[in-house]
Amino acid sequence: MKPGYILKHEKPTRVFHWVNLIVFVLLLLSGLAVFNKNLAFLAIPFGGLKNAATVHKYLGWVYFIAPLVYIALYPKLFVKFLKVIGNITKDDIAWFKIAGGYLAPFIKGTPPPQDKYNAGQKSLGWMVIGLSCILAATGLAMFFYASMPPAVVRWSILIHAAVGIFLGCGVIVHAYLAAIHPVSSKEFYTMMGSGYIDEEFAKGHNEKWYKEMKAKSSQ
Amino acid sequence: MSPSFGRGAMTNSIPDVANADVIMVCGGNPAENHPGVARFINMAREKGGIVISVDPRYTRTSVLSDIYAPIRPGTDIVFFNALVNYILTNKKYFEPYVKNYTNASYLLKPEFGFKDGYFSGWDDAKKKYDYASWQYQTGPDGAPLTDPTLQNPDCVFQRMIKFYARYTPALVEKVTGMKQDLFLKIAAAYSATGVPDKSGTLLYAMGLTQHTKGVQNIRAFAIVQLLLGNMGLPGGGVNAMRGEANVQGSTDAGLLFGNLPGYLAAPSAAAHPNLKTYLEKITVKNSFAENSPKFAVSLLKAWWGDKAQPENDFCFDYLPKFSRPHSFMDIFDDMYAGKIQGLLLWGMNPLVSGPNFEKTAQGLEKLDWMMGIDLFESETHRFWKRPGANPKDIKTEVFLLPAASMVEKDGSATNTSRWLQMRYRSVDPIGDCKEDGAVMYMLVQELKKLYAADANAVYPGPILDLTWGYGGEHYNADEVFKEMNGWDVKTKQQLPGFATLKADGSTTSGSWIYCGMYPPAGNLAKRRKPDKQGIGLNLEWGWAWPMNRRILYNRASCDLDGKPFSDKKYLVHWDAAGKKWTGIDVPDFIGTRAPSDPLGAAPFIMVPYGLGRLFAPGGMTSDGPFPEHYEPMESPVKNAMGSVQNNPLAVTYKSDRDKWAKTGGDEFPYICTTYRVAEHYQTGNITRKLLTTTEAMPETFLEIDPELAKAKGIKNGEYVEVSSARGKIKVKAFVTPRLQPMVIDGKKCHVVGIPWNYGFFGEDPAGLANTVTSANMLTPQAGDPNVRIPEYKAFMVNVRRA
Amino acid sequence: MGTVSRRTFLKLMAAGAGAATVWNGNLAVPAIAAPRPYRLKDTKVSPSVCIYCGVGCGLLVYAKDGKVINVEGDPDNPNNQGGLCGKGSSAYEVYASPRRLKKVLYRAANSDKWEEKEWSWAIPEIAKRIKKTRDASFKLKEGAVAVNRTEALVQLGGASHDTDENYLLAKFARALGIVGLEHQARI
Amino acid sequence: MARLAYLFDSSKCVGCHGCQIACKQWNQEKATRTTFNGSYQNPPALSPDTRTIMRFYENFEQDTIPQLNILKVQCYHCGEPACVKACPSGALSKTDKGITAVDPSKCIACGYCHSACPFTVPAIGKHVNKCDMCLSRTEHGDDKQKTSTPACVKTCPAGALEFGDRDALVAKAHKRVEWLKSRGHKDANLYGEKVLGGLGVMSVLKYPPASYGLPPNPTMPLELFVWKDLFNPMGLLMLVGAVGAAAGHYLLALRQSRDDHHHHGGDESKGKEEMKG
8 A cells, every 4th residue: 555545446436437438338339330430430440330330249248248347346346436426415515616626716715514425426427327228228219229119219219318428528528637637637547557545635636535434544 | 615626626716817708706805815815806897897895704805806795704604505596587597507507407406405404314313414304316227317308307406496496585584684685686696607708706704614514604605606607617616715825835735633645535545545445435436536546556556656556455554543533623622622632833834823812821720731833932832821821831842943934945835726846945944944855854764763772663664665856954855846747657657637547557646637747848837927818827937836727627618519618718629620629728527538428528527427416416515405594603693584593514522621501592693704814814924923024913803783782881992891602702892883883583682703813922912912812712612514614704702891 | 547548649630630531531421432343244045934933034044164153033034024033033042052052962772871972873773673573573464455654653743844845754654553652633 | 213112912912922933043142041831922021031921811801701911022112211210320322313332341231221111121141131123134134024013023924013104103003093994903902102202012902001010101210311311420429529528628727727838738748648558
């Protein structure tokens, strides 16, 4: 353990996040390529639209099954995660009111202390869970289109695309904040790398959680 | 048909169906079994024609019909006879035609009569008719006496009125299950063709013939056609649709025990001990058949060439003479009795197509050897491997030879309307396949060698002296056609037609009816000029026997003076200036015989005195000069016509495998009929080996009406067990409203139907491989007394959930 | 950003913009898209007649390099005017079916299998059996009448052969003294 | 170029399966394994190996006369084809003669066309398969041997199929409907004259379309418009918006962080470098 650092994400979580990330990005790219002719160029890295579509179809299954595997193998971690994102407090609402401070100088204010995940991340968590379920359901309908009522499939296509794009936008923002944003991308390595985070940063961004952890370790 | 008109072949042609004003489809299902006809049915309808479909099942042909009427299998005679009665009582017949072109005016012997289900002359002890009373009264010259006014109570016409009076519309409903009003609708529609400018045709196939009274079924309708004057007209005729590509050609060639090529009688020991009696017997005075000796001698000359000389009766003794019938069923009865050792099987699958499957199979086990040649291995070829058989116990040796297909050889097929059309060799046969002609050549050469080498060979003459060349192993069909047509022995010139044949041995002709197809100008079957404007006669497309005549008896389309009855139905006319018959068809008549000549107004030239036979004299149809209804051998009801239940002369067999259901019995209460489906051909030996056709109709089924299905708790697509007195099979049920229960004589009867295209060896669905699903597990060996065709179309079964 | 880093991604975006032109060119709707080439170019066409029912529908057989590649209806033939039913449409498959018999097969007495043989073996063997059966059962006379027949040897079939072959079948059988001679017209 | 079409006349059809088998034959498609399923209809549905089938409907008419309604089913070559609209890859297209053509090499097997089609016609295996009116024949065939007509039309032994200029066929079809009415088929109708921009395969029916399993009034599905005409551009905008917003914000945040002289600035750039690796 590096001094001054604190473990934020366990290894399984990190691996799962990686898997999910890769799969989602591939799904998003291939999905977008199929979605709109103007985005067809996105299929080039896949070697063409046909491959993109094939990748999308079968990777969709990975996207569908991977969380289930994670949940099945590490139910405790998952429950913990749910508890954290399920714990919506006044601070979270306050955080949202000032958009986490990210929209300064347009919306000014100091973000209130946050949990392990800030309010934005919490809401993204819910978004990912909820919308992924919709994506999975509609995706399954599309996968088994031949044995589904065509109208169900048609609506599924529509919903799948809408939800996919919406989630895609969410993930783009998330990725931006986590990986590109000059400040918050500090956390990037936590999830994508060793799992440890600078105590200072944690104190600043996830104050509540930091305190909790400190309390635990001092027991 | 032959007893009515003189020839047995389809009178008109397939394209000619389009010229009909009313088309009666009864005992046939052209849409499924001859789909090519559907185009012409549609064309006829578009021109205003009416289509009547009479069938126990609402078939895919019925889809094209204007009137559909269900009928109980095996009761067609009642329907047709009632039609005759309707025509007679309502005077719908075409009077000049009936008077002049039929034997309506002939006087019958007063002792001829009909009583209690039997015609006069029945000998109950011998179970035979004495035909002496089935004759005309004749004058001193042997010609029949006539009453042109048709009033004499002994004339055929008056006798008919009396005989047919029993066949009322009420009887139709009682026996056939066809509602009276429906019958009257049909009768009105069909009899409307009894005018000069309208014609009606009958399209039929095995639905009429495969009965113990098959010939009488056809007779019954032929009589309708004669009364309405529908013979010899475009869009008329009695049209037997042949089920196989060349069943016409093979019948023409005499591949039946009683025939030589060209429908010359095969000699029998009793009737034809020598050439002289043979020639006498085949000569029919006052008809074109008085030329038969010329045809017979030319045939012998063609077969045994220079060896056939007047001194040795042209090798007449080389022809085998039979002493008893050897029809299909007789052969298999003999085989089952162990009387047959060798079988030569050319492209046929009798195990599936013959009645009483198990009897056939066990008959095959008793052979010493069998030679088969075919495109595909059939059920018959592998009968020793059939489900339930142990090959180790079966001694029969089997040789199976691979045949060339229709694209791998030259040759010709004669279609149902007597047209010869050529096939050409497109590619060489695949694998080791060979043309049948080449195989025969090799066999004949080998046999000649064997017989020449063996001093003790029995009667080697017919084989050693047989002429056989035909290009040898490089089989040349044209050589065969040349021989069938014939040539002048001296000049070796091909003959222009059968009128030039001689009885003195100076001409040859292997098959006189084909004489004229290969004149010096070449093979006329090769012609390919379709007739796009006319009425579809197509005189320059291929060649039709006889002498390229497309519509038989077309002289009958003209009045006594040789003027067409109607310009709308014009075919030929007498050209008084040119002193010859001429027209758009080749006249089926003696070309220069003027209408005023004796027999100049006798259109049915193969019949003595040339008149169509409403009454078939002298036991020519052994079971009656008029058609009388008898119940099928197996029936749910007693014969409503009288005490005689079945055709008294029906052919039956007596082996331990010939078992019968009791009339009206509970054990087998449902009427069953067999048929074919559009997707499979006959026994399916070809189509069940092909993937596309099998995909479209993968397995057999039993068609059953919804009411019976409900009563038995049978759901569509479920397995049922169908059983008859002969056997049982498990097949899927096809519950369909296209079949409906019918009320027969106050009793509700259910008809079920099963296609017979299936066996046990093909591209069957998984789980069905090696399961016998042949409808002929159920069918009886019973036959018509005249032509010994089996009764496939009406027998009794039971059905239960399997 | 996982497998594709931001910069690579941006690069790809730029490349994609260029490629998109080409790509869109591919996407443009073609006037005609013939997915399968026309197979009958440079084929030898010969007429034939369908082997199924008695209507006598004309066939056109298309062959290339010694192989039949297609069979369809003959539009000139008055009987079918180019049409063919379900069975007739399978004519090509009759020629090409892998189930076609290609070799002479022989099943010995009491054997449970076929053996492949040559014609040069089969023809003499069959001829020997014909002769044996015929000679053993041949009847010269019945009473005073020369009947010259065998009832122990029968011949069946013919309706699926050519007319010329039918004639030969009749001639062949009668010359052997066969009286049990039948074909499909009877059933 | 005038629009090509073909006309199916159910009152002439006898359901012999000729068209179905000829289609397989010409297009060299595999025959599948089937079993009897309570009808003459087999294979039971269109599939990647089957472009056309005959459908059989058995009904009663006035309780006594059974009905056997036969319909040839294949791509109807709509004037306004939903499948082409739905197809994301350009595998489906409309030719200038009005034929809905297929380019299997472009197909991505997404199945959108299958569900978009009002008749659920296109079937997808490795790629989409459906009737293309035998383009290879109609484009290159020999008129004399009629290899320039689609295989099914040529083979129909009953003359129930006709191929040619659509306007001429419509006129012909109306005559047939009149004729059927004169024969007592009150409900005779021509199916597909106007719907969906006019079908390229029209059917003369003896009974109402529903007796043949046909939707009486097929339309382009509304969802397809929402998806293709509304959501497709909107979604694109949203995405571009999201990416743009992120980029904009980045610039903004960058300036802000510079202004703030945030002490984590250096680490941040280091992190980014690592990420790239």
